[in-house]
Amino acid sequence: MENSRDPAAPLLEVRGISKSFGAVRALQEVDFTLRAGEIHALLGENGAGKSTLIKVVTGVFPRDAGVVRLGGEEVAPRSAKAALGAGIATVYQEVNLLPNLSVAQNLFLDRQPMRFGIVRDGEMRRRARALLADFGLDIDVAAPLGNYSVAIQHVTAIARAVDLSARVLILDEPTASLDRHEVEILFRIMRQLAGRGIGIVFVSHFLDQVYEISDRITVLRNGRLVGERETASLPRLELIRMMLGRELAETTSARASAGEHKPREVCASFENYGKTGYVTPFNLELRHGEVVGLAGLLGSGRTETARLVFGAERADRGQARVEGAAVRLHSPRDGVRHGFGYCPEERKTDGIVAELSVRENIVLALQAKRGLHRPLSRREQDEIARRYVRMLDIRPADPERSVGLLSGGNQQKVLLARWLATSPRLLVLDEPTRGIDVGAHAEIIRLIRELCDDGLSLLVISSELDEIVTYSDRVVVLRDRAHVEALAGEAIDVGNILAAIAADGAAPAHGAHA
Amino acid sequence: MRGLPPVLITAIVLVAGFALCAMQFPNIASTRVVGNLLTDNAFLGIVATGMTFVIISGGIDLSVGSVIGFTTVFVALAIERWGVPPLVAFVAILALSAAFGAAMGAVIHVFDLPPFIVTLAGMFLARGASFLLSTESVPITAPVYSTVSDFALRMPGGGRLTAVAIIMLVIVIGGALLLHLTRFGANVYALGGNRATASLMGVAVGKMTIKIYMLSSLLAGIAGIVFSFYTSAGYSLSAVGVELDTIAAVVIGGTLLTGGQGSVIGTFLGVLIQGLIQTYINFDGTLSSWWTKIATGVLLFAFIALQQGLVALARRPVAKSMGAAS
Numbered sequence: 003m004e005n006s007r008d009p010a011a012p013l014l015e016v017r018g019i020s021k022s023f024g025a026v027r028a029l030q031e032v033d034f035t036l037r038a039g040e041i042h043a044l045l046g047e048n049g050a051g052k053s054t055l056i057k058v059v060t061g062v063f064p065r066d067a068g069v070v071r072l073g074g075e076e077v078a079p080r081s082a083k084a085a086l087g088a089g090i091a092t093v094y095q096e097v098n099l100l101p102n103l104s105v106a107q108n109l110f111l112d113r114q115p116m117r118f119g120i121v122r123d124g125e126m127r128r129r130a131r132a133l134l135a136d137f138g139l140d141i142d143v144a145a146p147l148g149n150y151s152v153a154i155q156h157v158t159a160i161a162r163a164v165d166l167s168a169r170v171l172i173l174d175e176p177t178a179s180l181d182r183h184e185v186e187i188l189f190r191i192m193r194q195l196a197g198r199g200i201g202i203v204f205v206s207h208f209l210d211q212v213y214e215i216s217d218r219i220t221v222l223r224n225g226r227l228v229g230e231r232e233t234a235s236l237p238r239l240e241l242i243r244m245m246l247g248r249e250l251a252e253t254t255s256a257r258a259s260a261g262e263h264k265p266r267e268v269c270a271s272f273e274n275y276g277k278t279g280y281v282t283p284f285n286l287e288l289r290h291g292e293v294v295g296l297a298g299l300l301g302s303g304r305t306e307t308a309r310l311v312f313g314a315e316r317a318d319r320g321q322a323r324v325e326g327a328a329v330r331l332h333s334p335r336d337g338v339r340h341g342f343g344y345c346p347e348e349r350k351t352d353g354i355v356a357e358l359s360v361r362e363n364i365v366l367a368l369q370a371k372r373g374l375h376r377p378l379s380r381r382e383q384d385e386i387a388r389r390y391v392r393m394l395d396i397r398p399a400d401p402e403r404s405v406g407l408l409s410g411g412n413q414q415k416v417l418l419a420r421w422l423a424t425s426p427r428l429l430v431l432d433e434p435t436r437g438i439d440v441g442a443h444a445e446i447i448r449l450i451r452e453l454c455d456d457g458l459s460l461l462v463i464s465s466e467l468d469e470i471v472t473y474s475d476r477v478v479v480l481r482d483r484a485h486v487e488a489l490a491g492e493a494i495d496v497g498n499i500l501a502a503i504a505a506d507g508a509a510p511a512h513g514a515h516a
Numbered sequence: 517m518r519g520l521p522p523v524l525i526t527a528i529v530l531v532a533g534f535a536l537c538a539m540q541f542p543n544i545a546s547t548r549v550v551g552n553l554l555t556d557n558a559f560l561g562i563v564a565t566g567m568t569f570v571i572i573s574g575g576i577d578l579s580v581g582s583v584i585g586f587t588t589v590f591v592a593l594a595i596e597r598w599g600v601p602p603l604v605a606f607v608a609i610l611a612l613s614a615a616f617g618a619a620m621g622a623v624i625h626v627f628d629l630p631p632f633i634v635t636l637a638g639m640f641l642a643r644g645a646s647f648l649l650s651t652e653s654v655p656i657t658a659p660v661y662s663t664v665s666d667f668a669l670r671m672p673g674g675g676r677l678t679a680v681a682i683i684m685l686v687i688v689i690g691g692a693l694l695l696h697l698t699r700f701g702a703n704v705y706a707l708g709g710n711r712a713t714a715s716l717m718g719v720a721v722g723k724m725t726i727k728i729y730m731l732s733s734l735l736a737g738i739a740g741i742v743f744s745f746y747t748s749a750g751y752s753l754s755a756v757g758v759e760l761d762t763i764a765a766v767v768i769g770g771t772l773l774t775g776g777q778g779s780v781i782g783t784f785l786g787v788l789i790q791g792l793i794q795t796y797i798n799f800d801g802t803l804s805s806w807w808t809k810i811a812t813g814v815l816l817f818a819f820i821a822l823q824q825g826l827v828a829l830a831r832r833p834v835a836k837s838m839g840a841a842s
């Protein structure tokens with residue numbers, strides 16, 4: 003590599019970085035060192051300052067103090083473009099691509115192959131296809147990116163950053179919306195890049211992934227550096243203690259309360275419910291006080307099932323019943339009217355109103371449900387907001403803060419709070435723990451069980467099989483947009499779910515597209 | 517590709533409208549009328565090309581009408597009163613308008629102000645400045661003007677493709693190429709998709725904003741010169757309200773008012789539709805010319821409704837998920 007005078011010298015050195023947003027001290031004298039060819043995990047709770055550190059280093063936010071050295075030379079990029087020019091490519095936490103442009107345009111924006119000042123469209127598409135093929139993706143690169151799922155958009159963002167072949171690659175929660183297989187592909191590529199001497203910064207809340215891929219770990223807490231360790235010599239419990247600053251309350255890894263089975267009344271039922279070309283008709287019964295888990299690969303029809311159940315998509319056959327009475331679910335409004343709540347997968351991009359405060363975001367759905375002529379008094383709003391901020395440990399615990407200024411994980415908690423506040427009879431959660439730190443993760447699982455004990459009915463989609471096993475009373479397994487298996491009681495374990503997903507010889511192959 | 521369906525609809529409306537008009541007044545279907553239509557709307561086609569870039573990038577430029585007005589006055593005074601050679605006057609006014617647009621773009625970017633406000637201020641500024649120069653209509657008698665006005669390519673059927681129409685067509689084609697084939701064009705769409713994201717992806721958002729408003733004002737300057745050819749005069753009240761006709765043409769042409777989608781060709785068709793309505797009213801003779809505005813209003817409404825429908829359709833996650841095992 004060019005002029006690396008001292009091979010042992012770190013590739014990227016961050017020294018004494020501080021950053022405040024008004025009164026919030028997001029970073030205080032943080033040091034961070036990335037060596038060439040290593041994969042370095044940057045960890046910490048929601049709001050610890052990981053994304054802020056990344057944005058300060060790449061010049062998106064101006065820094066208050068500190069220096070950044072790249073290959074021994076001081077750099078001070080003032081924009082993402084400048085950082086890119088200096089050799090730092092970044093996938094920020096928000097999926098940062100443009101849905102109105104084609105996939106190929108997104109991959110090559112501002113660096114299209116040119117001839118005589120003209121973009122070589124054919125060449126660009128060819129390269130885009132080749133690039134995505136490395137990620138096991140075979141899609142129409144001329145179609146607008148917005149036509150594709152969040153997962154594909156995320157893979158595209160990563161592919162773009164990887165292809166920039168910078169000296170430093172920063173990935174802020176790249177795996178939050180990927181499934182196992184895609185994660186494997188990403189890891190393979192990360193290892194290849196590291197092998198070429200590129201330094202990679204990896205942010206994630208999945209500790210398994212951290213242990214699988216990273217060489218070294220840096221932990222932040224409340225905007226301060228806690229320490230840097232070798233992954234191999236850092237026990238997991240020690241890591242969690244570094245992140246949380248305390249022991250994690252006993253994780254409920256054992257199946258909770260499996261014994262006390264109280265067959266309660268049916269809350270909602272769906273008979274032969276489906277939509278042509280969307281989900282094969284299914285039967286589903288959701289009982290009060292019961293968690294039904296939906297398991298399956300990405301694209302197996304989990305989200306589709308959830309959308310049909312909530313009314314976000316209109317079924318073209320079958321009958322839905324709520325508390326035994328036949329109902330029509332033709333729109334999300336219908337769903338809300340019947341007391342359903344739906345926390346979608348794309349909540350990061352779709353659900354929050356960044357300009358509104360935490361309080362306003364939390365009461366939004368409740369207010370909509372009550373109707374405009376019955377406004378919630380300010381006191382009620384404050385009360386509700388305070389309750390959920392405490393319950394979900396939203397930080398900073400200031401209900402008047404704009405949601406847009408919260409860290410990614412805390413924004414998700416606000417969305418969860420919004421639906422909980424409507425006290426629904428049925429709550430549909432699509433990947434509720436994605437992007438949420440270990441501490442809050444356990445909290446949310448505990449919360450799910452508690453809500454259930456209060457008689458709520460829950461339909462939860464998750465790619466974390468361990469997690470599904472922990473809280474589900476029943477698990478429905480999907481494959482190829484059909485419900486293929488239902489597990490209950492003792493039959494619920496990771497092995498059985500995997501077996502059902504991969505049944506009839508169809509290994510969980512991936513990348514082929516219908 | 518991008519924005520094609522709305523463009524197709526615009527094209528269909530134009531062809532159907534033309535056919536209807538031609539059924540009632542067969543003379544409309546002649547190169548003579550079409551030639552006149554292009555000449556009469558040349559300045560509109562030119563500004564609308566610039567406005568297309570601005571709107572696709574998620575902005576708006578309300579100053580173009582005033583820039584046209586200022587240009588006509590400046591050019592007339594420079595040639596007739598100050599004795600400047602016409603060509604030098606043209607170069608000077610184009611440089612001036614480009615600088616004016618660049619300044620608006622810079623203000624929008626640096627102070628993070630809404631383009632609506634900044635260009636509204638620009639609109640008053642340019643209009644006020646033209647009144648400062650002269651409140652009267654200044655006729656232009658320079659020989660270039662008659663030469664240019666007389667120049668025309670003969671089309672079969674007796675129609676005349678005038679110099680200003682040719683300038684417009686060249687600009688429309690150039691604009692389309694710039695928007696659809698270059699990196700600059702791709703960045704315009706990127707800005708309209710989401711400014712913050714475009715910036716995170718490494719687009720130089722500030723420079724782009726300056727360039728886009730510069731382009732719009734520069735084209736407004738050219739449109740002003742064309743307008744002065746067309747009227748052979750400079751008048752500070754000329755082209756009042758043209759910014760709104762321009763925005764209407766762009767939207768009827770299928771460009772999304774919120775940015776991110778659209779095309780120059782669509783805008784050109786939108787200009788032709790407005791010209792066609794005007795022509796029809798002229799042929800009819802009994803209708804007030806204000807019917808042009810009413811018809812434009814109705815069309816505008818129809819197109820915006822249509823686009824909202826299309827956007828809503830596109831937002832519906834149809835096959836949004838990734839196909840897993842085949």
Ligand SMILES: Nc1ncnc2c1ncn2[C@@H]1O[C@H](COP(=O)(O)OP(=O)(O)OP(=O)(O)O)[C@@H](O)[C@H]1O
Nearest residue numbers: 023028048049050051052053054407408409410411
């Ligand atoms: N633009 C901003 N304005 C004000 N405060 C901000 C802004 N961005 C972040 N913060 C605050 O800075 C702190 C650190 O946030 P940051 O996004 O860096 O957390 P994070 O470690 O990335 O968390 P997560 O795991 O949830 O993504 C939080 O308290 C957040 O509220």
Ligand SMILES: [Mg+2]
Nearest residue numbers: 053095409410
């Ligand atoms: Mg973050």
